[in-house]
Amino acid sequence: MMHTERTRVKRLPARGNYDRETIYSILDEAFICHVGFVADGQPFVIPTGFARIGDDLYIHGSSASRMLRDLAKGVEVCVTVTLIDGLLLARSAFHHSMNYRSVVILGTAELVDDADEKYKALEAFTEHIIPGRWAEVRWPTELELKATSVLKLPITEASAKIRTGDPKDDEEDYTMDVWAGVLPMNLSKGEPVADTRLADGIPVPDYVRDYER
Amino acid sequence: MMHTERTRVKRLPARGNYDRETIYSILDEAFICHVGFVADGQPFVIPTGFARIGDDLYIHGSSASRMLRDLAKGVEVCVTVTLIDGLLLARSAFHHSMNYRSVVILGTAELVDDADEKYKALEAFTEHIIPGRWAEVRWPTELELKATSVLKLPITEASAKIRTGDPKDDEEDYTMDVWAGVLPMNLSKGEPVADTRLADGIPVPDYVRDYER
Numbered sequence: 001m002m003h004t005e006r007t008r009v010k011r012l013p014a015r016g017n018y019d020r021e022t023i024y025s026i027l028d029e030a031f032i033c034h035v036g037f038v039a040d041g042q043p044f045v046i047p048t049g050f051a052r053i054g055d056d057l058y059i060h061g062s063s064a065s066r067m068l069r070d071l072a073k074g075v076e077v078c079v080t081v082t083l084i085d086g087l088l089l090a091r092s093a094f095h096h097s098m099n100y101r102s103v104v105i106l107g108t109a110e111l112v113d114d115a116d117e118k119y120k121a122l123e124a125f126t127e128h129i130i131p132g133r134w135a136e137v138r139w140p141t142e143l144e145l146k147a148t149s150v151l152k153l154p155i156t157e158a159s160a161k162i163r164t165g166d167p168k169d170d171e172e173d174y175t176m177d178v179w180a181g182v183l184p185m186n187l188s189k190g191e192p193v194a195d196t197r198l199a200d201g202i203p204v205p206d207y208v209r210d211y212e213r
Numbered sequence: 214m215m216h217t218e219r220t221r222v223k224r225l226p227a228r229g230n231y232d233r234e235t236i237y238s239i240l241d242e243a244f245i246c247h248v249g250f251v252a253d254g255q256p257f258v259i260p261t262g263f264a265r266i267g268d269d270l271y272i273h274g275s276s277a278s279r280m281l282r283d284l285a286k287g288v289e290v291c292v293t294v295t296l297i298d299g300l301l302l303a304r305s306a307f308h309h310s311m312n313y314r315s316v317v318i319l320g321t322a323e324l325v326d327d328a329d330e331k332y333k334a335l336e337a338f339t340e341h342i343i344p345g346r347w348a349e350v351r352w353p354t355e356l357e358l359k360a361t362s363v364l365k366l367p368i369t370e371a372s373a374k375i376r377t378g379d380p381k382d383d384e385e386d387y388t389m390d391v392w393a394g395v396l397p398m399n400l401s402k403g404e405p406v407a408d409t410r411l412a413d414g415i416p417v418p419d420y421v422r423d424y425e426r
Contacts, residue, residue, distance in 0.1 A: 006255065010279060011274075011275060011277065011278055011279070031297055031300075031311065031398075032295060032297065032311070032313075034247040034249075034258050034260075034293060034295070035258075036247075036249040036256040036257065036258035036291075037256055038251055038256050041289065042219065042289050042291070042319065043249040043250055043251050043256050043289060043290065043291045044249065044291050044317070045247050045248075045249035045258050045291045045292070045293040045317070046293070046317075047247075047293060047295040047313070047315050049310075049311065061224075062224060064224065065224055066223060066224070076254065076255050076256060077256065078249075078255070078256045078257050078258045079258070080247055080258035080259070080260060082245060082247070082260040084244055084245065084400065086403075086406075087244075087342050087343060089343065089346065089421065090350070091350060091351060092350055092351040092352075092353075092357075093335060093336070093338075093339045093346075093347060093350045093351065093352055093353055094335075094351075094353050094354075094357040094361075096338070096339050096342055096346070096350075097262075098244065098245070098262065098342070100245075100260070102260050104257070104258070104259075106255065122306060122307075123306070125306075125309070126306045126309050129300050129309055129311070130300060130302065130396070133302065133306075133309070134306060136391050136392075137303070137304060137305055137306050137309075137391060138304060138305040138306065138307075138386055138389065139305075139306055140305075140306055140307050141307075144305075144307040148307075166408045166409055166410070167408060173351055174410055175412070176351065177412070177415060178349050178350060178415070179349075179407070179411065179415050179416065179417055179418050179421065180407075180408040180410075180411055181405055181406050181407040181408045181411060182405070182406045182408075183343070183402055183403070183405050183406075183421060183424065184402065184403030184404070184405075184406060185244075185400055185401070185402055185403070186400070186401060186403060187297065187398055187399070187400050187401075188398070188399060188400075188401050189396055189397065189398055190299075190396070190397030190398070190399060191397070192394055192395070192396050192397075193299075193394050193395045193396075193397060194392070194393075194394040195379045195380060195393040195394045195395075196379055197379070197387055197393075198392065198393055198394060199388075199390070202390060202391070202392050203392065204392055205392050208302065208392065208396055211396065
């Protein structure tokens with residue numbers, strides 16, 4: 001991983017991490033990324049789904065999407081992925097914070113023209129949301145492939161930032177008579193809700209019922 | 214709310230929403246925002262906590278933070294907040310998607326100099342994470358106030374985008390013998406974990422035990 005000045009974690013450097021394994025585990029757990037780019041001098045930050053294949057991150061959308069058209073020009077982009085792991089309840093207001101894992105990737109994206117690579121990316125988007133799904137559903141038609149733009153961002157300049165463990169308090173505050181600790185947070189699933197037009201007798205598949213991120 | 218060309222939802226305009234009430238309900242439910250800004254021509258997207266007071270959004274951080282110093286110059290900023298509500302399992306790979314609620318705010322932030330306003334913002338940050346907490350904890354000292362930069366972004370140019378309900382499939386796919394529907398997702402709390410240095414006999418407060426977002 002390129003460890004550049006631009007992606008070096010400067011504030012609280014102990015939280016910085018530059019291992020591919022760490023960075024990829026955060027990417028693979030998250031559902032969405034926030035894509036930052038500049039258009040007409042104005043920064044925009046747009047949430048969108050994504051998938052990782054090897055050392056590349058893919059995003060996609062309608063071929064009519066303004067964001068994808070802008071990005072396909074090869075402008076500088078920043079893709080950020082964030083997972084919230086817990087609320088840090090310290091003894092002082094000042095030290096309230098959160099446990100989190102985040103990744104920042106810098107680079108330029110390119111439009112994927114190759115039909116096979118595009119198809120593989122569409123498979124990865126579906127499997128990224130819910131592994132096991134691709135085998136069951138109708139696969140993309142040529143028309144759908146044409147209506148979809150897929151962009152690839154090589155993961156070469158990236159860093160992770162991780163905050164974990166107990167809240168940190170000033171030494172003199174530890175004697176205070178107030179509860180302190182972590183309230184863990186987790187994006188978790190509810191009960192599956194069948195489509196109102198679902199035909200009778202189709203059970204919820206195991207990979208949905210037993211789904212864990 | 215200013216409904217400008219820049220914040221108008223162009224793709225799938227039916228998902229666009231410009232009511233303050235809707236926008237504020239999304240902001241108030243989220244824990245973090247993603248702040249987009251440009252430094253040396255490169256867009257950056259940084260996750261951070263925030264709070265809303267009236268028609269202003271506040272962020273804060275160390276006075277040494279590069280991001281806060283950059284933003285305090287009055288550069289253009291985009292603040293995006295996203296909540297994931299569910300995975301949309303359609304019958305075709307193409308229509309797989311997510312239910313979500315997001316807000317995009319454009320504008321320029323300003324450094325908060327007024328001590329009272331800064332203090333009120335610090336209270337709002339704590340209460341935004343967990344209502345009821347401020348009354349129990351040690352409040353900020355003058356030194357802590359000085360070590361903290363607070364930035365205010367007026368919520369004047371903003372839009373929400375909301376996707377809800379069933380997946381959408383092509384008419385001919387509704388006869389397929391595959392389960393379809395929504396797998397709801399929710400950022401939910403786990404069991405509180407006491408600080409390893411918590412003194413004996415301090416119970417978990419009700420506002421932690423019964424916490425619901």
